[in-house]
Amino acid sequence: xxxxxxxxxxxxxxxxxxxxxxxxxxxxxxxxxxxxxxxxxxxxxxxxxxxxxxxxxxxxxxxxxxxxxxxxxxxxxxxxxxxxxxxxxxxxxxxxxxxxxxxxxxxxxxxxxxxxxxxxxxxxxxxxxxxx
Amino acid sequence: xxxxxxxxxxxxxxxxxxxxxxxxxxxxxxxxxxxxxxxxxxxxxxxxxxxxxxxxxxxxxxxxxxxxxxxxxxxxxxxxxxxxxxxxxxxxxxxxxxxxxxxxxxxxxxxxxxxxxxxxxxxxxxxxxxxxxxxxxxxxxxxxxxxxxxxxxxxxxxxxxxxxxxxxxxxxxxxxxxxxxxxxxxxxxxxxxxxxxxxxxxxxxxxxxxxxxxxxxxxxxxxxxxxxxxxxxxxxxxxxxxxxxxxxxxxxxxxxxxxxxxxxxxxxxxxxxxxxxxxxxxxxxxxxx
Numbered sequence: 407x408x409x410x411x412x413x414x415x416x417x418x419x420x421x422x423x424x425x426x427x428x429x430x431x432x433x434x435x436x437x438x439x440x441x442x443x444x445x446x447x448x449x450x451x452x453x454x455x456x457x458x459x460x461x462x463x464x465x466x467x468x469x470x471x472x473x474x475x476x477x478x479x480x481x482x483x484x485x486x487x488x489x490x491x492x493x494x495x496x497x498x499x500x501x502x503x504x505x506x507x508x509x510x511x512x513x514x515x516x517x518x519x520x521x522x523x524x525x526x527x528x529x530x531x532x533x534x535x536x537x538x
Numbered sequence: 539x540x541x542x543x544x545x546x547x548x549x550x551x552x553x554x555x556x557x558x559x560x561x562x563x564x565x566x567x568x569x570x571x572x573x574x575x576x577x578x579x580x581x582x583x584x585x586x587x588x589x590x591x592x593x594x595x596x597x598x599x600x601x602x603x604x605x606x607x608x609x610x611x612x613x614x615x616x617x618x619x620x621x622x623x624x625x626x627x628x629x630x631x632x633x634x635x636x637x638x639x640x641x642x643x644x645x646x647x648x649x650x651x652x653x654x655x656x657x658x659x660x661x662x663x664x665x666x667x668x669x670x671x672x673x674x675x676x677x678x679x680x681x682x683x684x685x686x687x688x689x690x691x692x693x694x695x696x697x698x699x700x701x702x703x704x705x706x707x708x709x710x711x712x713x714x715x716x717x718x719x720x721x722x723x724x725x726x727x728x729x730x731x732x733x734x735x736x737x738x739x740x741x742x743x744x745x746x747x748x749x750x751x752x753x754x755x756x757x758x759x760x761x762x763x764x765x766x767x768x769x770x771x772x773x774x775x776x777x778x779x780x781x782x783x784x785x786x787x788x789x790x791x792x793x794x795x796x797x798x799x800x801x802x803x804x805x806x807x808x809x810x811x812x813x814x815x816x817x818x819x820x821x822x823x824x825x826x827x
Contacts, residue, residue: 423684424681424684424685425735425739426670426673426674426680426685426687426739427680427684428735429670429674429733429736430674430680430681431681432735433674433720433721433733437720468650498649498650498682499650500649519649519650519681519682520678520679520680520681520682521681522678
């Protein structure tokens with residue numbers, strides 16, 4: 407299947423504890439031409455970013471075991487190659503404090519759910535430098 | 539006893555009395571009522587099971603059934619349940635779900651809250667998968683809630699097929715090409731397998747609608763699809779099933795039945811709710827006693 411002649415697709419890691427939400431984001435992004443991997447919480451996401459390379463991580467806030475803020479803090483204090491990974495936070499939390507905390511921890515952008523497919527793709531394109 | 543040659547496709551003679559005994563047995567175990575008028579349907583399945591178990595007569599088979607040797611009751615139930623369905627069947631109810639029901643349901647919930655939807659009987663998975671697909675394609679709030687979809691059936695063979703998620707063209711006929719290409723991958727023999735992430739996002743379990751013990755494990759559903767199964771039950775089993783389902787619903791939760799079924803004729807517990815796309819039934823918010 408691999409075709410070395412075509413440029414590599416941008417790789418996105420989707421981190422959300424809801425399987426249907428992961429599927430919804432993944433399908434939207436795959437349809438737009440991105441390569442998508444998934445993790446169900448911050449711990450699994452940390453393992454993935456340390457072992458594979460990504461162009462963007464999309465992360466939910468409220469997740470069991472390790473939430474999105476804790477994940478972001480670990481990510482930004484990690485080694486240089488993971489610390490600079492762009493992060494898009496998407497959450498049901500719409501409070502000013504949550505958004506401020508996300509920015510303080512180094513989220514590149516914060517979206518409040520629900521996020522429509524076109525809106526998701528548009529932000530992912532901006533953050534990965536991809537064009538549709 | 540050995541009045542047939544082993545493996546013969548001709549069934550041993552089954553008398554009307556034997557059919558009656560057999561039907562009573564099926565009724566006691568499953569609530570499904572078959573009468574002499576469905577003799578052909580019964581005979582065909584009985585012949586299959588007599589041959590499959592290597593029994594030489596109805597009598598021998600019936601003894602085996604009553605002792606439940608090799609889980610024969612389960613095999614028999616599997617052969618008697620009707621598993622033919624397709625994606626987006628009776629889609630006016632799915633339209634009702636995303637246009638009206640879910641808004642009413644989430645009105646009571648915080649963003650990020652859990653919405654529980656139950657498909658029973660789910661047969662080979664078309665209905666619960668349709669619910670998930672419909673939500674992703676049509677409900678703008680799909681990522682704003684934690685949606686849990688459970689598919690249950692009495693037929694374990696159907697449940698295995700549901701988990702596999704492999705379908706032929708007939709099952710997919712109502713889906714757009716776009717939806718098929720987004721959520722299915724073609725496999726050998728012209729079949730399509732549904733996305734692994736989607737398969738893993740639905741919990742498939744065995745449940746018997748008329749077994750209160752079984753049904754007690756299922757609680758707090760916001761929405762139940764129970765379509766085209768109550769028609770197989772007699773009045774008593776139908777009411778028992780409906781009242782079991784009532785207990786499985788959250789107060790204020792809704793149930794969708796098949797187009798020819800009416801809860802008003804089954805149980806007085808539910809309230810009729812008329813929406814532009816469908817008539818559904820609601821467990822009232824509270825008993826004002």
